Amino acid sequence: MAKTDPILGSRTRSNEVGEEQLWQWTATEMASAVATGVVSSREIVESCLERIDEVNPHLNALVEVRPEEALSLADDADRRRVAGEQLGPLHGVPVSIKINSDQAGYATTQGVVAFKDAVATEDSPHVASLRRAGAVLMGRSNSPAFAYRWFTNNDLHGRTLNPWDDSRTPGGSSGGASSAVASGMVPIAGGNDIGGSVRYPAYACGVVGLRPTAGRVAQTYHPDDVDASLSVQTMLVQGPLARSVADVRLTMSALNDFSPRDPAFVPGARVAAKPRHPLRVGLVRDLGVAESTDAVNAALDQAAYWLQDLGYIVEEIELPVLREAYKLWYLLAMEEFRLAMPLVEEVGDEGMQKAAAHYYAVAAEWWGDKPDLETFIKGYSRRGTLIRELAMILETYPIIILPVSAEQAFEQDADIESVESMRRLMNAQASMMAIPVLGFPAMSVPTGIVDGLPTGVQLLGRRFDEDTLLDAATIIEARAGTFTPINPQ
Incomplete structure (x- = not known):
């Protein structure tokens, strides 16, 4: 594999926004x-609130912020530090919560007008x-209706913009x-991922996003009295987005509490054994579905070189x-979602x-x-075989580098232009x-x-081996630098 020069455009946060302020700090x-005691949580929260006031009216990323509540939480964090209480890993740190996650006292709107008054009485387990880790919950982050698209727009809260373009x-x-x-606006944001909903937004905006192993983070899927589909129970996860790998690692240290409310949670799952070194890495340029652009291929080459330079063996x-699994998603998840289509037709937005x-x-x-029941059952049977096949490959290559997407961030609403446009995006x-x-x-x-x-x-990476991924990501980040926070372009 040929050595490549660092990708042009790499810069640190201080070069982008000038003299550093508290909201620019990492979590x-x-x-x-x-x-x-170097600074107070109140000072940090005040700085983030000022930043929200400055850029959120344009970006519309946070759709509900209650400054007095956030400041009260910050003051409580400061009191507990002064009192000498044991502090959690995120003590006093601002965090946002997605509008499809239950947060006591806030509506779980799902971006749907009909749900604007669906106020949660209890936090979801991950919230x-x-x-409990001490986070200061700052506000609610926007999502498409029912978290259904790779674009963030809905009739209730409006459109969210990409700060780069x-x-x-x-x-x-x-x-x-x-x-x-x-x-x-915040150093850490909660997200969830059943079809790329953490990884793709992180990619589109130049931040780090982790999709943990299924069962690694306790969660709820719907109100407790609503039956979740099997695909939601087996595929949906909660994961953080942050500006640095260290902040993702820090957040994951907080997201490991048991909850009896999650039927798929795996309490006490044994961490995978450390892979042998030198560690072999598999490089996949595409899945044979869509050809990656030059920019995507250059990123793969660069990341592979950086890992090779530190002793990893990249092949x-x-x-x-x-x-095969890509197409299987559209059988298993989408056929189950078909049962929700009457509700979508009733309350979902046009997009x-x-x-x-x-x-x-x-x-x-x-x-x-309309796939029949036999096809659906065989699809789930095939899923188990594919899990085993991938697990065996990962015993040889404990890390696989591959594209997030075959392209850079899509043009707004490219998914609803036509069936052909959607086919391009799906691939x-x-x-x-x-x-x-x-x-x-x-x-x-x-x-x-x-x-x-x-x-x-x-x-x-391997199931329950997030640490190996985070270690490799730390190397990539150390060589690439960080690219956010930025002022909206």
Whole structure:
């Protein structure tokens, strides 16, 4: 593999926004400063609120912020530090929560007008974990209706913009989270991922996003009295978006609490054994579905070189198991979602309805207009075989580098232009869907800026071995630098 020069556009946050202010600090820096009394949580929260006032009216990343409540939480964090109480890993650090996650006292709107008054009475388990870790919950991040698109727009809260280029998507469904983190409103944002909804927004906005192993973080999926589909129970995960790998690692240290409310949570899962060194890395350029652009291929080459330079052995491989899993997602997840389509037709917005129609039109080319029960059952049977196949490959290559997407951030609303446009996007996003089907951890790591837009790579690893991914991501970040926070372009 040829050595390549650093991708042009790499810069540190101080070069972008001038003299550093508290809102520009990483979460790790904030937590340390609060714990040692260097600064107060109130000072940090006030700085973030000022930043929100400055950039959120344009970006519309956070759709509900209650300054007095945030300041009260900060003051409580400061009191507990002064009192000598044991502090959690995120003590006094601002964090945002996505509008499809329950947060006591806030409506879980899902971006749907009909749900604007659906106020939660209890935190979802992952939100409760963040609160116990000392996080200051700052506001609610925007999402498409029902978290259904790779674009963040809905009739209730409006459109969220990408701070790099408002003609491009900030990603979805955690687009409000990625836009808020990239622009400096909060250092950490909660997201969730069943089809790329953490990894793709992180990629589109130039931040780090981790999709943990399925079962690694306790969560709820719907109100407790609503039955969640099997695909939601087996594929959906909660994961953080942040401006640095260290901040993602810090957040994951807080998201490990047991909850009896999650039927798929795996309490006390044994961490995978450390892989042998020198560690072999598989490099996958595409899944045989969509050809990657030059910018994407350059990012793969660069990340591979940086790892090689630190002693990793990188070998190009093919991964047909993911190509098959990609199409399987559109059988298992989308056929179960079909049961919710009457509700979508009743309360979903026009963008979501068009996106759904286009998803089903493309998927019908593989599975037919209405797959029968036998096809569906065999699909789940095949899923188990693919999980085993990928697990065995990962014993040889404990890390696989592959594209997040075959392109950089899509043009706004490209999914609803036509069926053909949706087909292009679905193919570009093949790994976004393939990995959730199989339940493995993966993360998006930025590598540079090309033509004014972020680019990066995806790291895929063994189940319950997020640490190996984070270690490799730390190397990539150390060589690439960080690219956020930025002022909206």
